[in-house]
Amino acid sequence: MQPMLTLQSVQPPPAAAHLRAAASAKTPLLLPRRAAGPPPASASASASAEFPGSVPDSAQMAPRRRRRRSVAGIDQDELLDPEALADPDSGFYEINGVRLHHKIGLPILLLHGFGASVFSWSSVMRPLARIVRAKVLAFDRPAFGLTSRASRSADDAKPLNPYSMAFSVLATLAFIDYLGAEKAILVGHSAGCLVAVDAYFEAPERVAALVLVAPAIFAPRKAVKEGQSGEEEGGQQAQRVPNDENSPPNLFARISGGFLELWKHVAGLVLKMITAIRDVVRSLCLKAVVAFLRSSLGVVLVRWVMDKFGILGVRNAWYDPSKVTDHVIQGYTKPLKSKGWETALLEHTVSMIIDSVSASRVPVSKRLSEISCPVLVVTGDTDRIVPAWNAERVARAIPGATFEAIKSCGHLPHEERPEEFLSVVENFLRTTFANPNEQVFQAAVS
Secondary structure, three states: OOOOOOOOOOOOOHHHHHHHHHHHHOOOOOOOOOOOOOOOHHHHHHHHHHOOOOOOOHHHOOOOOOOOOEEOOEEOOOOOOHHHHOOOOEEEEEEOOEEEEEEOOOOEEEEOOOOOOHHHHOOOHHHHHHHHOOOEEEOOOOOOOOOOOOOOOOOOOOOOOOOOHHHHHHHHHHHHHHOOOOOEEEEEEOOHHHHHHHHHHHOHHHEEEEEEEOOOOOOOOOOOOOOOOHHHHHHHHOOOOOOOOOOOOOHHHHHHHHHHHHHHHHHHHHHHHHHHHHHHHHHHHHHHHHHHHOOHHHHHHHHHHHHHHHHHHHHHOOOOHHHOOHHHHHHHHHHHHOOOHHHHHHHHHHHHHHHHOOOOOOOHHHOHHHOOOOEEEEEEOOOOOOOHHHHHHHHHHOOOOEEEEEOOOOOOHHHHOHHHHHHHHHHHHHHHHOOOOOOOOHHHOO
């Protein structure tokens, strides 16, 4: 027989009973749902009155002004496309749909002299690039180096002679475009200075500065004594006999004066006839010289000259000829291996002769005072080809030009004294273009 279980009602503790009674006295947990829409005004008013610190309704608030966003002082509500922020010297190059912003610093173009090539600049090209932190470009002018030898054409299919000064100027400006720059510094040596200056006169807005190394611009002549000018020399010859109006009339003086005026007129006519004959003779002589240079005899002549005097000329260009190495000689003689070098050299010479006697072309030496860009003239103090005093004449003729002579140096400062040459050029460029705290010469580009 199993024991019977007795169920007894368990009485809650007094605290639990109290809580149950309190819960039954409260409002129901499920309240009726209020219809959608703004709350009644009375409810809002009562809520505001009941809770004085609550936020008022948006209908009762004044519109708030939007706070402008700024980052590092830059208004972020007025942003622009990147290209709209570009500087005048900025460039954009697209790669795989991405337009990359870039800047090309102030580049340098190197223009070699007669008989030289880009080899002449080999010792200074990389250091110059480090100085300006931009590209440095040297090119062989037609008839020199490894540039192709174009054949002379008698027709008008090629109106611009590739061996002319005009073509060299065109090539110089084209290479500035090739570098993607608005301006460039032109560094010319010897006859290359003529190209640099002519390029400036053709497009002065494209030339930031000129560096003229041993410039072959003025024809060599004896140095003018200091303090003596052409005006003073001419002044002595231009003295006139004073004319005293109070002196009594002199019949003989009047007759002799009229006779003198007649002879002046006759002499003027004779001088014009002589000038015309001289121009004809000069034209005939010019044609004869050109015809000779373009003949087979001209080719023989230029070969003989280069064989006998080519290497000697290179050694003579140095202050110390014993320091001219075989590497230098090979650099200058390498272009003689190219086909047609002698014909191209003759055509270049012919073009130089024709340009020199052209009446329509004003010589560069008479326009130097028109140059307004910064100019450095640098030469060797013992230059035997273009004397230092001749280079200094060029510097004096150009307003504001700087003149530097490197000691114990000949006609090729950039080859014989590259360290001194680079120091002079760097000081000139930094003084002219850059703030001492800046690292690039951006001021000249804008």
